[in-house]
Amino acid sequence: MTDQTTDNQNQTNSQPEKIFVAVAWPYASGPRHLGHVAGAYLPPDIFARYHRMKGNRVLMVSGSDMNGTPITVAAEKAGVSPNTWSQRVHRLNTDLWHRMGFTYDLFTDTTTPIHQKLVQDFFLRLLEKGYIFKDSTIAPYCLVDKRFLPDRYVEGICPHCGYNKARGDQCDNCGRPLDPIDLIDIHCGLCHSKPEFRESEHFFPICPNWRSLCSNGWARAKSSGVPTSWPSPPTGYARASRRVLTPAT
Numbered sequence: 148m149t150d151q152t153t154d155n156q157n158q159t160n161s162q163p164e165k166i167f168v169a170v171a172w173p174y175a176s177g178p179r180h181l182g183h184v185a186g187a188y189l190p191p192d193i194f195a196r197y198h199r200m201k202g203n204r205v206l207m208v209s210g211s212d213m214n215g216t217p218i219t220v221a222a223e224k225a226g227v228s229p230n231t232w233s234q235r236v237h238r239l240n241t242d243l244w245h246r247m248g249f250t251y252d253l254f255t256d257t258t259t260p261i262h263q264k265l266v267q268d269f270f271l272r273l274l275e276k277g278y279i280f281k282d283s284t285i286a287p288y289c290l291v292d293k294r295f296l297p298d299r300y301v302e303g304i305c306p307h308c309g310y311n312k313a314r315g316d317q318c319d320n321c322g323r324p325l326d327p328i329d330l331i332d333i334h335c336g337l338c339h340s341k342p343e344f345r346e347s348e349h350f351f352p353i354c355p356n357w358r359s360l361c362s363n364g365w366a367r368a369k370s371s372g373v374p375t376s377w378p379s380p381p382t383g384y385a386r387a388s389r390r391v392l393t394p395a396t
């Protein structure tokens with residue numbers, strides 16, 4: 148009782164804290180389901196409400212991620228442009244949050260000028276400081292569709308479990324991350340023809356201290372009982388990382 152009274156007095160005397168709640172940005176590839184709500188969107192709303200009740204100043208923000216392969220895949224299936232599709236899903240999800248009573252202070256999307264400026268500035272600063280680098284890697288190219296195929300656009304047999312609908316980024320049957328070149332009997336997800344592999348230019352992140360950061364994080368996770376079994380990174384990224392990291396070590 149005494150402790151509680153002291154806590155209450157401390158809280159009354161102290162200044163309100165500023166609490167920033169940055170909720171994961173939902174992909175505008177399709178409507179969010181109950182699993183998304185339970186796992187990613189409801190917990191931060193409870194957290195924000197708790198701090199508002201305590202008298203703290205809360206800013207809870209998020210928005211729809213309007214770019215990415217899942218959106219172009221869904222748009223092609225629906226026969227509309229990626230922009231039309233993502234705008235449609237953004238409106239749907241915004242309405243969903245409203246009807247569920249979520250208390251976002253701001254829910255926007257990645258097409259706003261301020262977001263684009265921030266992302267470009269962030270990217271250029273990383274590039275200037277040498278935290279990302281340009282390199283080439285091989286990527287599947289469809290001769291019929293005349294385009295490079297993102298990892299999710301290629302399908303084939305998983306080399307680990309034999310599942311015959313594995314995608315170029317991962318196998319949904321065994322959960323392992325994959326690289327398109329690992330797939331057996333690879334074919335284009337759009338036209339089912341066999342793609343060829345061509346050199347393609349990409350940017351890769353590099354953190355000079357990533358090894359110590361990873362091992363420190365690993366040690367902390369292990370001592371706190373957090374599961375520490377992580378899947379291997381896709382081989383394409385691992386190959387490119389090794390090329391850069393090896394001479395520097």
Ligand SMILES: [Zn+2]
Pocket residue numbers: 305306307308309310313318319320321322323
């Ligand atoms: Zn598999």
Ligand SMILES: [Zn+2]
Pocket residue numbers: 289290291292335336337338339340
């Ligand atoms: Zn194709």
